[in-house]
Amino acid sequence: MDLKLKGKTAFISGSTSGIGFATAKLLLQEGVKVIINGRHQKGVSEIVDKLQKLVPDGMVKGIAADFSKSTEVDFLLEELPLVDILINNVGFFTSQSFYEATDEDWYKQIEVNVMSGVRLSRHFLPKMIRSNWGRILFVSSECATLVPSDLIAYSTSKAALLAISRGLSQMTTGTGVTVNTIIPGSTLTEGAISFLNGVAEKENKTRGEVEGEFFRKVRTSSLLERFASVEEIANTITYYSSPLSAATNGAVIKLDGGSMGGII
Ligand SMILES: NC(=O)c1ccc[n+]([C@@H]2O[C@H](COP(=O)([O-])OP(=O)(O)OC[C@H]3O[C@@H](n4cnc5c(N)ncnc54)[C@H](OP(=O)(O)O)[C@@H]3O)[C@@H](O)[C@H]2O)c1
Secondary structure (H helix, E strand, O other): OOOOOOOOEEEEOOOOOHHHHHHHHHHHHOOOEEEEEEOOHHHHHHHHHHHHHHOOOOOEEEEEOOOOOHHHHHHHHHHOOOOOEEEEOOOOOOOOOOOOOOHHHHHHHHHHHHHHHHHHHHHHHHHHHHHOOEEEEEEOOOHHHHOOOOOHHHHHHHHHHHHHHHHHHHHHOOOOEEEEEEEEOOEEOHHHHHHHHHHHHHOOOOHHHHHHHHHHHHOOOOOOOOOEEHHHHHHHHHHHHOHHHOOOOOOEEEEOOOOOOOOO
């Protein structure tokens, strides 16, 4: 299938590893010029080199900016060229008791997970509407509706993205711009692998056993009963970044392995 992505330009927030990195690689393979991002210049440069080796014909650049620092976001917005595809991917969680989470803990998760997409979309959406084409994707999480009790702030930030994305999509009426939300379930990133390996070592189990227990005891609603790979998430993000997905706007696309339940 030709996704008709050749020649487009994409910015992916938080893309030196995990889902963002896998998406950057796939978009590059599809002929998209990709701008990646992470907090530190050294890490960003290393990943630009890595992607360049993986996709020798690809056009990849990187801009370091920490989304928890508004001055760095201002710098990023000045540096970024016009993009056709904006993937609001950056996000982090702090697992903690509701009673112990401080205002600061809440603000930081809102700032990075929510305001990153607000600031980038405010910058790019009017330009996309003027050019009559664009794709904005927000990367939420199954936690938006599962709301694990140690992740209330994170889940709140991920639920907020659904309203922002839907609201922005309503501003695209009659144009070639779409705004959608992708909802990954538990995904096997480098971070997840090292967490599972750590638990396995501590409890003298294999990683497979720890993974199995997670789905038997914690993510019991999963129909997939395994972690999704970053490539599985990136495949879907890439499709919804493409012109082929024009009929989907204001939608929530679940890649949760069925964990969120519901019939739509
Ligand atoms: N993994 C999952 O199971 C899962 C499930 C559902 C939803 N999600 C969502 O999917 C998205 C990607 O998650 P992931 O697990 O793939 O992430 P990840 O592997 O933890 O990677 C995080 C990326 O974000 C960058 N980053 C972190 N904080 C940043 C900040 N303040 N400013 C700029 N960049 C920052 C990191 O770069 P540096 O370290 O180089 O700064 C890295 O490139 C997130 O929004 C997450 O909430 C993930």
